[in-house]
Amino acid sequence: MTMQAASTEIASRTAAIIDEMKGLEGPLLPILHSIQEEFGYVPKDALPVIADGLNLSRAEVHGVVSFYHDFRAKPAGRHVLKLCQAEACQSMGSDVVAAKVKQLLGIGFHETTRDGSVTLEPVYCLGLCACSPSAMLDGEVIGRLDDEKIGEIVAEVRS
Numbered sequence: 001m002t003m004q005a006a007s008t009e010i011a012s013r014t015a016a017i018i019d020e021m022k023g024l025e026g027p028l029l030p031i032l033h034s035i036q037e038e039f040g041y042v043p044k045d046a047l048p049v050i051a052d053g054l055n056l057s058r059a060e061v062h063g064v065v066s067f068y069h070d071f072r073a074k075p076a077g078r079h080v081l082k083l084c085q086a087e088a089c090q091s092m093g094s095d096v097v098a099a100k101v102k103q104l105l106g107i108g109f110h111e112t113t114r115d116g117s118v119t120l121e122p123v124y125c126l127g128l129c130a131c132s133p134s135a136m137l138d139g140e141v142i143g144r145l146d147d148e149k150i151g152e153i154v155a156e157v158r159s
């Protein structure tokens with residue numbers, strides 16, 4: 001697909017989502033979530049379509065997308081690993097865990113390994129504070145991260 005065709009495709013799929021959801025109260029966030037579900041990220045080409053559809057400025061839409069950590073600007077890798085960085089996990093060493101994972105994978109937060117195997121993201125509380133430090137791998141929560149579990153997770157996303 002040419003770039004032009006891809007951006008037309010994104011615009012038309014985005015317009016269909018907006019049509020379906022713009023009647024909701026406070027439609028911007030649900031629309032952005034649906035777009036991320038549809039494409040796996042929020043494409044840049046979708047932003048002007050959303051702004052026009054909801055009568056907002058492009059800056060407003062861009063501001064919301066960049067404010068929320070949930071929205072990705074690029075497609076994710078085959079696995080998505082989220083490391084909790086909220087308070088309870090912080091107090092149990094989540095920054096040390098994050099540093100180790102980053103070193104093992106060779107990427108930082110909001111990055112994807114070059115082979116496309118994994119995207120690393122911070123998350124702010126997974127509701128698993130009693131078992132901190134916690135993570136989520138492809139939607140499954142993992143508690144009490146230690147060196148062994150980190151090694152297993154990294155091996156799994158690399159396989």
Ligand code: FES
Pocket residue numbers: 084085086087088089090124125126127128129132133134
């Ligand atoms: S603070 Fe990490 S799970 Fe709640």
